[in-house]
Amino acid sequence: MTTLPRYAYLGPAGTFTEAALRAMVDPAQAEYMPCVDVVTALGAVRSGDADYAVVAIENTVEGGVTATLDTLAAGEPLMIVGETVLPIAFELLVREGTAWEDITAVSAHSHAWAQVRRWAHDTLPAAQFVSSTSNAAAAQALADSSLDLDVLGFNAALAPPGTGEALGLTVLADRVADNVSAATRFVKVGRPAAATEPTGADKTTLVVHLPRDESGALLEMLEQFAARGVNLSRIESRPIGDRPGEYSFSIDALGHIGEARVAEALIGLKRTCPVVRFLGSYPKADGEVTPVGVGTGEEAFEQARAWVEFLRRGEP
Incomplete structure (x- = not known):
C-alpha cells in the first residue's frame, strides 16, 4: 500500500x-x-x-x-x-435576514482585515473587527446555527469566494478588497x-543577522549581493528578541545556490555575518528568467577561478 x-x-x-x-x-x-x-x-x-x-x-x-x-x-x-x-479578494457573509445596517462586528484573519481596512472604513465604519484563526473558521462558526450571535461576538465574516454558497450563508458583497x-x-x-538543479528562474530565501550594530553594517551585508550581481526581491527586518534594537533580515534573492554568483554571495555572508540561515532555493512562481549581469554569469566565475589557479601555479 x-x-x-x-x-x-x-x-x-x-x-x-x-x-x-x-x-x-x-x-x-x-x-x-x-x-x-x-x-x-x-x-x-x-x-x-x-x-x-x-x-x-x-x-x-x-x-x-x-x-x-x-x-x-x-x-x-x-x-x-x-x-x-x-x-x-473576499466575500462578506452574514446569516439569512441580516442587513447591512445590522452588522456590528466582522470576523476574519488579521491579514485579511489588513487587506480590506479602507473598504471597511467606508462601508462599515461602526463595525468592530474580531480576529479569527482563519477566514474559513470564522465563516464556519457563523454558519453554525446552534451558536448564538451574542455569544459568537460577530454577525458577519470575510471569507474566500464560494464560501457563502458552500455554507448556506448570504453574500452581501463579493470581490471585497x-x-x-x-x-x-x-x-x-x-x-x-539536497538542492534541486537551477532553472534560471529561481529564488533563494535567507535569514541573516548583521555582524554588529553600527553605521554601515547593513550596507556591508548588502554589498555581498551587489558585488556578485544578485538582485533582492524582498528584504524585511525582524526583531531578534534578545533586546530592543537588535534585528535580523529576512531576504529573498533572485538566483539559485547552484549558481556561482549566489554561492559566492553566501560565502561572503558566512564570512562576515554571525548567523546565516539558508531556507532554500526553488523555482519562482512567475517562471520569469532572472537577468544575469555582465561578469556575473557562470562562465565569468569559471574563467576568474581558472585565472587564479594559473597564478597560483606560476603560469602566465
Missing part, C-alpha cells in the same frame, strides 16, 4: 491556504492535514507528523507574514521547496534536502 505524502496547512477546509495547496498538489496525490495556525503546520513538519507544509509568507498589502518568517527563522531547520501566488490586484504568496516547506 502506497502512503501519500502528508501536507499540513492553515485550516479548516476552504481557506486560501488550502486553495494554494490544491494549486501545488493534486488532492488525489496527497493527504491534507488542516492545522489551527501556521506555527502548528510548520511544527508538524519538524516533528515528522507531516512531510510538507503550505503556508502564506508574503502579501502585497502587509508584506511578510510574521508568523511564517519568525517560525522559519528559529528552531530546527526547514527548507522552502516551491511557491505559488494567488489573487486575494482595498487593492483589486492584491495577491498572497504561499510556500511549500519541507525538511532539509
Whole structure:
C-alpha cells in the first residue's frame, strides 16, 4: 500500500491556504492535514507528523507574514521547496435576514482585515473587527446555527469566494478588497534536502543577522549581493528578541545556490555575518528568467577561478 505524502496547512477546509495547496498538489496525490495556525503546520513538519507544509509568507498589502518568517527563522531547520501566488479578494457573509445596517462586528484573519481596512472604513465604519484563526473558521462558526450571535461576538465574516454558497450563508458583497490586484504568496516547506538543479528562474530565501550594530553594517551585508550581481526581491527586518534594537533580515534573492554568483554571495555572508540561515532555493512562481549581469554569469566565475589557479601555479 502506497502512503501519500502528508501536507499540513492553515485550516479548516476552504481557506486560501488550502486553495494554494490544491494549486501545488493534486488532492488525489496527497493527504491534507488542516492545522489551527501556521506555527502548528510548520511544527508538524519538524516533528515528522507531516512531510510538507503550505503556508502564506508574503502579501502585497502587509508584506511578510510574521508568523511564517519568525517560525522559519528559529528552531530546527526547514527548507522552502516551491511557491505559488494567488489573487486575494473576499466575500462578506452574514446569516439569512441580516442587513447591512445590522452588522456590528466582522470576523476574519488579521491579514485579511489588513487587506480590506479602507473598504471597511467606508462601508462599515461602526463595525468592530474580531480576529479569527482563519477566514474559513470564522465563516464556519457563523454558519453554525446552534451558536448564538451574542455569544459568537460577530454577525458577519470575510471569507474566500464560494464560501457563502458552500455554507448556506448570504453574500452581501463579493470581490471585497482595498487593492483589486492584491495577491498572497504561499510556500511549500519541507525538511532539509539536497538542492534541486537551477532553472534560471529561481529564488533563494535567507535569514541573516548583521555582524554588529553600527553605521554601515547593513550596507556591508548588502554589498555581498551587489558585488556578485544578485538582485533582492524582498528584504524585511525582524526583531531578534534578545533586546530592543537588535534585528535580523529576512531576504529573498533572485538566483539559485547552484549558481556561482549566489554561492559566492553566501560565502561572503558566512564570512562576515554571525548567523546565516539558508531556507532554500526553488523555482519562482512567475517562471520569469532572472537577468544575469555582465561578469556575473557562470562562465565569468569559471574563467576568474581558472585565472587564479594559473597564478597560483606560476603560469602566465
